[in-house]
Amino acid sequence: MSAIQPVILWTDALVFVLVAAGVALTLYIRRHAHLRAPWGEVARRPMAAGAALVLLAFVTVGLLDSLHYRERLPDSPPDKPQYSVEVLSAFDALVGTLRTRQEKTYSAPLAMHLYAKEFVERDGAAVRVYPRLKYGGAHLTDEAGRMPDIARRVMLGIAQGVSVAFLVFGALAAWQAARRKQRYGEWLADWGQGRLGWPGRTVVLVVALLATTVAVLLHLAAGYHVLGTDKVGQDVLYISLKSIRTGLVIGTLTTLVTLPLAIGLGIAAGYFRGWVDDVIQYVYTVLNSIPGVLLIAAAVLIVQVYIESRPELFDTAAARADIRLLALCLIMGVTSWTSLARLLRGESLKLRTLDYVEAARAFGVSHTRIIGRHIFPNVFHLVLIAIVIDFSGLVLAEAVLSYVGVGVDPTMYSWGNMINGARLELAREPVVWWQLGAAFVFMFALVLAANLFADGVRDAFDPRMGGRR
Amino acid sequence: MFAYILRRVLYAIPILVGVNLLTFLLFFVVNTPDDMARLQLGAKHVTQEAIERWKVEHGYDKPLLLNHQATGAARFTDTIYFRHSATMFAFEFGKGDDGRDIGNEIRTRMLPSLAIALPVFVIGLLANISFALLMVFFRSTYLDLWGVVLCVVLMSISGLFYIIAGQYFIAKLWNLLPISGFAAGLDAFKFVLLPVLVGLVSGIGSGARWYRTIFLEEIGKDYVRTARAKGLSETRVLFTHVLKNGMIPILTGAVVVLPLLFMGSLITESFFGIPGLGSYTIDAIQAQDFPVVRAMVFLGAVLYIVGLILTDISYSWVDPRVRLQ
Numbered sequence: 001m002s003a004i005q006p007v008i009l010w011t012d013a014l015v016f017v018l019v020a021a022g023v024a025l026t027l028y029i030r031r032h033a034h035l036r037a038p039w040g041e042v043a044r045r046p047m048a049a050g051a052a053l054v055l056l057a058f059v060t061v062g063l064l065d066s067l068h069y070r071e072r073l074p075d076s077p078p079d080k081p082q083y084s085v086e087v088l089s090a091f092d093a094l095v096g097t098l099r100t101r102q103e104k105t106y107s108a109p110l111a112m113h114l115y116a117k118e119f120v121e122r123d124g125a126a127v128r129v130y131p132r133l134k135y136g137g138a139h140l141t142d143e144a145g146r147m148p149d150i151a152r153r154v155m156l157g158i159a160q161g162v163s164v165a166f167l168v169f170g171a172l173a174a175w176q177a178a179r180r181k182q183r184y185g186e187w188l189a190d191w192g193q194g195r196l197g198w199p200g201r202t203v204v205l206v207v208a209l210l211a212t213t214v215a216v217l218l219h220l221a222a223g224y225h226v227l228g229t230d231k232v233g234q235d236v237l238y239i240s241l242k243s244i245r246t247g248l249v250i251g252t253l254t255t256l257v258t259l260p261l262a263i264g265l266g267i268a269a270g271y272f273r274g275w276v277d278d279v280i281q282y283v284y285t286v287l288n289s290i291p292g293v294l295l296i297a298a299a300v301l302i303v304q305v306y307i308e309s310r311p312e313l314f315d316t317a318a319a320r321a322d323i324r325l326l327a328l329c330l331i332m333g334v335t336s337w338t339s340l341a342r343l344l345r346g347e348s349l350k351l352r353t354l355d356y357v358e359a360a361r362a363f364g365v366s367h368t369r370i371i372g373r374h375i376f377p378n379v380f381h382l383v384l385i386a387i388v389i390d391f392s393g394l395v396l397a398e399a400v401l402s403y404v405g406v407g408v409d410p411t412m413y414s415w416g417n418m419i420n421g422a423r424l425e426l427a428r429e430p431v432v433w434w435q436l437g438a439a440f441v442f443m444f445a446l447v448l449a450a451n452l453f454a455d456g457v458r459d460a461f462d463p464r465m466g467g468r469r
Numbered sequence: 470m471f472a473y474i475l476r477r478v479l480y481a482i483p484i485l486v487g488v489n490l491l492t493f494l495l496f497f498v499v500n501t502p503d504d505m506a507r508l509q510l511g512a513k514h515v516t517q518e519a520i521e522r523w524k525v526e527h528g529y530d531k532p533l534l535l536n537h538q539a540t541g542a543a544r545f546t547d548t549i550y551f552r553h554s555a556t557m558f559a560f561e562f563g564k565g566d567d568g569r570d571i572g573n574e575i576r577t578r579m580l581p582s583l584a585i586a587l588p589v590f591v592i593g594l595l596a597n598i599s600f601a602l603l604m605v606f607f608r609s610t611y612l613d614l615w616g617v618v619l620c621v622v623l624m625s626i627s628g629l630f631y632i633i634a635g636q637y638f639i640a641k642l643w644n645l646l647p648i649s650g651f652a653a654g655l656d657a658f659k660f661v662l663l664p665v666l667v668g669l670v671s672g673i674g675s676g677a678r679w680y681r682t683i684f685l686e687e688i689g690k691d692y693v694r695t696a697r698a699k700g701l702s703e704t705r706v707l708f709t710h711v712l713k714n715g716m717i718p719i720l721t722g723a724v725v726v727l728p729l730l731f732m733g734s735l736i737t738e739s740f741f742g743i744p745g746l747g748s749y750t751i752d753a754i755q756a757q758d759f760p761v762v763r764a765m766v767f768l769g770a771v772l773y774i775v776g777l778i779l780t781d782i783s784y785s786w787v788d789p790r791v792r793l794q
Contacts, residue, residue, distance in 0.1 A: 286487035289777075291769035293735055297754045298495050298762055305504045392625065399627050400736055405755045419629055426637055440630045448625035455621065 005083045007068040009322040011249050011329075015066045018252055038381070041460035046199035048456025050206040054449040057210055058244050065091035065245040068318070087318035091245075095238065098221060101135040103233035106425075109434050110224045112137025112146055136225045153219040160219075161212030168211070169204050228434035231421065240438045242413035247446060250329060250398045250408075251391040257333025258340065258390070263383060266341035267375055270348025271367070277345075284338040292335055293404065299331040300406035321409035328401070328408060332394065340386045347379045381461040388454040392447040399443065415439040470785070477781045481774045485558070488770040493554040496763050502529035502549070505759060527566075528553070553760075562764035565753065571764045574749060581651055582733030582745030584661050589668035590730055594723060596669055597676035598712075604677070605684040606707055617681070623674030631671040632740045635663055649742035664741045668734070680719060687715045717787050725780045728772040732765070 029035040042048050067090035076082035092099050106115035113130035120129050132138070140146055176196075177187040191200045217237070220226045227236035269280040287295070307313075307320060307327075314320040351357060351374070360370050401407035402416025403423075410417060422435035506523040507515055524530040531549050553563065562571035604616040640648040646663045687693070688711055696706045733747030742748070746765070753761035 282483065282487065285484050285777075286491060289484060289488055289770040289773040290491070290766050291729070291732065291773070294750065294762065294766045294769055298492070298766060301754070301757055301759075301762070302495060302499055305508055309504065309507065396627050399629055403629060404735060404751055419627075419633075423633065426633065426641070431637075436633065440627060443627055444625055444630075447627075448622065451621050451625050 003072050004069040005072070005081075007070055007087050007316075007318075009068055009087075009319060010326050011253065011322050012066045012068055014253055014256065014326070015063070015249060018256060019063070038460045042453075042456045044198055045456045045460070046202035047452045048460075049199045050202045051449040051452035051456070053203065053206045053210065054445065055453060058446055058449070059248065061091060061241055062245040062248040064094060065089045065242060067091075070316075085316050087316055091241070095241070097135075098235055098238045101225075101235060103133050103136065103225070103229045104131075105229070105231060105233050106432055107133055107136060107225060107229045107233075109226060109228040109236075110136075110146075110150055110220065111228065112140055112143065112224075115432070133225070136229075137223060139223055149223070150220065153223065154216055157216030157219040158212055161215035162208060164211045164215065165204070165208035168207055172204075227438045230418075230435050231425075236418075236435055236438045239413050239418060239435075240415070240442045243415045243418065243439070243442065244446070246325065246408060246412060246414040247395045247398060247443070249325060250332070251394045251450070253326070253329040254332045254336070254394050255387050255390055257330050258337040259383065259387075261334070261337040262340035262344060262386075263376070263379075265337070266344030267348045267371055267379065269341070270345040271352050271371060271375060273349075280341070280345075284341055287335065288338045290335075293401070295335050296328075296331055296401065297404065297406040299335075300328060300401075303327040303331070317411055321412045324409045325412065332397070336390070340383070340390075343382055343386070344379050347382060348375055351375050351378055385454075385458045385461055388450070388457045392450040392454065395443065395447055395450070399439075415443045473785060474778070474782060477778045481778060484774055485770065488767060489554055489557060492763055492766050493550055496759055497549055497554075502527075505529070508757060553763075557764065557767045562767075563760055565761045566756070566758045571761055574761075575746065575764070575768065578733075578744060578746045578749050579731050580745075581657075581743050582731060582738065582747060584657055585664050585668070585737060585741075585743055585745065586730040586733050588661065588665045589672070589734075590723075590726070592665070593669050593672050593676065594719075597673055597680055598716075598719065600673060600677040601680035601684055602707065602712065604681050605688065605711070606703075608685065608688075617678060620674045620678040620681075623670070624678070625674075626671075628671045628736065631667045632737065635667040635670075636740065639663060639666075649740065651741075651743050660741070660743075664737050664743065668737060680715070683718055684711055684715045687711045690714075721780055721783050721787065724783050725773070725776040727779060728775040729769070731772060732769055 029039060042052075068087050069089070070083040070085075070087055073082045073084055104114060107113070108115060112133055114133060116130075117128045118131050119126045120131055122129075137146060137149075140149060173184060173187055173191070176182075177184050180187065182190075190196055191204075194201055217226055221235075221237060225235050225237070227240065230236055230239065265280045265284070269277045303324065307324060311320075314323065357370060357374050360374060398407055398414060399416035399419055402414055403420050407416050408414045418435055418439035422432065422439070425432035426436070502524050503520055506520040506529075510519055510523060521530070529549060556563070560572060562575070565571050565574070600616070604613045607613050607616075636648050639645050640663060647660055649660075651657060651660050688707075692714075693706060693710060696710050697703075701710075731746065732750075733743070733745040735747045735751045737743070738745045738747035739751045746768075749761065750765045752758075753765070
């Protein structure tokens with residue numbers, strides 16, 4: 001009798017399919033020198049390598065957050081177990097009390113008092129004071145002890161983060177020196193002068209920064225709400241971290257929907273020309289001519305009607321929100337394949353007139369084989385570049401769509417919902433800025449890392465294209 | 470030239486028909502009038518009677534495409550498609566769920582939208598080109614490198630942040646401009662200033678970076694080398710030769726969005742309370758006012774297609790070879 005029941009939501013399944021595909025692709029690329037070369041070029045760029053590490057940190061949180069389960073209710077009989085309606089994830093289990101330590105309402109970052117005054121019984125009389133938080137700074141006796149305590153935790157975090165980074169660096173140096181049959185000092189000198197052939201200094205710096213950030217956050221979060229709490233008293237740091245998965249899912253699954261459409265139709269239009277080209281061009285001009293947000297809004301409204309009229313299909317709120325997220329990805333994918341398809345069409349038009357394709361056709365090679373062996377491998381770099389470039393745009397689009405009311409489910413953790421919920425609180429006095437700030441900072445970090453990485457990928461795979469769009 | 474334009478205009482007609490059919494499919498076939506009625510009536514257990522009454526009130530009680538009960542032309546005209554979808558070709562959009570005439574709303578709301586969108590477009594174009602030229606002039610120096618980094622950073626910030634930060638700091642904290650609102654005539658100026666400023670800042674990152682690559686591509690061409698070989702100064706080369714030729718892709722690329730400026734910007738208008746088409750659309754989406762959303766989809770498509778035609782014309786104007794294809 002297990003204490004948990006694993007739950008595989010639709011997006012979880014697709015995320016893991018995507019991970020499997022990524023692993024397979026990596027293995028394939030490793031075995032082919034001509035595919036490995038441009039990736040080596042990406043890894044040699046300091047900006048791209050650093051950005052990749054930051055992205056990796058985000059992806060780790062997102063993947064942990066994609067392992068869902070439901071807890072068994074403690075008082076349910078062992079032979080007929082009942083499970084909680086709340087769907088949790090491995091990430092929730094990992095962060096432990098961050099999720100459950102809920103306050104009454106808003107509180108500022110690192111505060112020990114609530115944001116709003118309340119009547120409290122004191123010595124028989126009711127007085128209006130800022131009540132103490134239940135968890136934030138609960139270990140302190142008074143306000144005077146707060147700043148030293150915070151400083152102590154930050155110092156401790158920095159010390160630990162830096163020492164972890166040193167350990168990693170030492171292990172790296174030992175391993176690398178052994179591999180290159182160098183002396184320790186020689187390798188260190190090479191590292192210090194950037195002669196490793198890969199951006200060693202940037203990698204170490206980013207690892208150190210990440211480790212320090214995590215360590216400081218861990219120490220602070222043990223005693224405080226690092227980024228404050230929201231309207232219902234939930235920890236903003238927790239919400240922001242949970243939102244990572246939503247952003248990643250939208251950025252990647254949408255592309256997954258886009259790819260077959262864009263690749264299939266784009267190459268078909270360019271390769272076959274004639275009426276096939278006409279039909280496909282017609283379809284994408286029609287789709288393109290409808291303003292993107294409106295088409296998405298129309299489709300989302302329709303999905304919403306569908307979901308609302310069929311409540312019996314979903315057993316938990318999480319499942320319903322998940323289907324809506326998936327639908328959003330589908331819709332955004334169907335509306336956004338056109339630009340890549342147009343690019344691939346143009347490229348295929350050029351490729352089909354090349355001598356080796358003509359030769360293949362003269363030998364009687366079938367169309368599917370020509371496309372598979374000669375056309376597709378030669379446009380693949382464009383597909384790859386489009387994937388990484390579109391990712392950041394999609395993450396930003398989620399926030400806008402959620403604001404319009406056609407984004408993810410309102411119950412879902414997402415940066416768009418955070419911004420939407422906190423926007424009106426700016427009118428308050430004093431201002432409630434932490435929820436907005438947290439959402440923007442997290443979004444900025446992810447999008448900036450993705451943009452820098454995309455730049456590296458684009459330059460490595462297609463130096464000529466340099467920043468079209 | 471005339472034949473070319475005519476050909477482009479004729480080519481637009483099937484596309485408009487496609488858009489019309491697609492919106493019809495989305496709004497009436499996938500999402501039936503019954504669903505709409507249930508959504509509008511709101512309550513959990515609405516009766517079939519109430520639904521029928523709602524459909525009659527809103528004119529959705531007809532068959533979708535073919536009316537078998539009618540005779541003659543009415544077989545085709547007395548249908549939902551003809552009444553609600555085909556009429557859009559004549560720019561008759563009917564009434565929204567709030568009972569107001571959509572065509573009328575569009576006409577009165579176009580100008581406020583334009584008052585924001587046009588300055589953002591024109592000044593934005595100038596600012597982006599200037600910034601891009603500056604980076605190109607100092608290319609391969611630290612100024613260029615950090616300029617590009619700045620562009621990427623600006624691009625990575627959510628547009629919502631610019632709006633909220635602008636409203637908070639400029640309007641609320643420093644009290645320089647009103648937070649939101651709109652006024653007719655010249656009074657509009659102070660209301661327009663902040664949205665325009667925000668629009669400029671949020672667009673400059675991607676815009677300047679894009680134009681920079683266009684200019685850099687141009688700088689590698691043969692005529693630039695010739696100009697330098699003649700002994701022209703770098704400034705002359707950049708401002709007369711490269712700028713002029715780089716403007717061709719920039720301007721032709723900008724033409725396509727020109728008609729869409731009428732539609733305004735959804736987010737900006739709703740944040741700043743501008744009574745334009747953008748906020749009209751967003752209100753309609755939030756109120757699930759399907760007739761208005763439908764009308765805006767069609768209008769957007771028409772304007773986009775006008776933009777495409779204008780693009781083709783401008784291409785053939787700067788490069789007459791295009792016309793012959």
